[in-house]
Amino acid sequence: MNRAAAGAERLAVLLTGLALLVLGAAAVAWERDWIPDAVDRLDASALLDRTGERWWPWAVGLLGLLLVVVGLLWLGAHARRRSLARLKLPGTGRGGALEVDSGALVEAASAALDEAPGVTARSGRVWRDQREVVAELRAALDPGADLDEVADAADRAAAVLGAYLGPQTAARCRVLLVRGRPWARRTRVR
Known part of the structure; x- marks a missing residue:
């Protein structure tokens, strides 16, 4: 819109x-x-x-x-917030196209989150919001995770996104705090 x-x-x-x-x-x-x-x-x-x-x-x-x-x-x-599968990199000229796979970009930026202990899950996506490209990473944390280390890892992940997408592209790193592993199966006691 x-x-x-x-x-x-x-x-x-x-x-x-x-x-x-x-x-x-x-x-x-x-x-x-x-x-x-x-x-x-x-x-x-x-x-x-x-x-x-x-x-x-x-x-x-x-x-x-x-x-x-x-x-x-x-x-x-x-x-409608469609994710972008591929996006053009800064410096793309008329003669050719420099493109990056958004999944690979999210994986490269998420590697910085892997360095922080206590990160239990991560995901991300890249989409176009009005006239800018937005990259978002999400991480779920264990309750005992050191938030300073996670914040530093999120800054490094945002720096990776900025390096690939250029300084004019908005990059957002979102960290979700959860009590436990989101994929753990819950059992009912009868």
């Missing part, structure tokens, strides 16, 4: 939120009878007359279906 689309989306969310706040305040005012003669001021007869027409249920159903489709498309646009 580009910046213009993100800005338009934020504006739409702001306007929707303000409209819901106004409707909620009006409902409270109506309930508390803070608006004298509110029932006499509102004329909904034009809308209520249409509800008896044959096409009304179909129109309302179609509008509901359209809103569901728009909502699903909106969710799909936000859930």
Whole structure:
């Protein structure tokens, strides 16, 4: 999603939120009878007359279906964070292409995390976020791991990512703390 689309989306969310706040305040005012003669001021007869027409249920159903489709498309646009399998390296010219396999890049950066004792699991991915490439590493730690050593290893891993991707590329190293091994099988006691 580009910046213009993100800005338009934020504006739409702001306007929707303000409209819901106004409707909620009006409902409270109506309930508390803070608006004298509110029932006499509102004329909904034009809308209520249409509800008896044959096409009304179909129109309302179609509008509901359209809103569901728009909502699903909106969710799909936000859930989509596609990982990059290969990416071009800095210095690539028009005559050729210097590429790196993102899995190999994650493995090279994760090797620095292997040096820290207490790292029990690691993974990572590379994806494009707007106009920049983001590399992310994840590590799960044992409870007794030395956090200073893990932080140093995470800095070394980020340095490896920066060396391969160049200084303009965003690199993020995320360390997840867990109580035990995430892959350990849990047994039930009966």
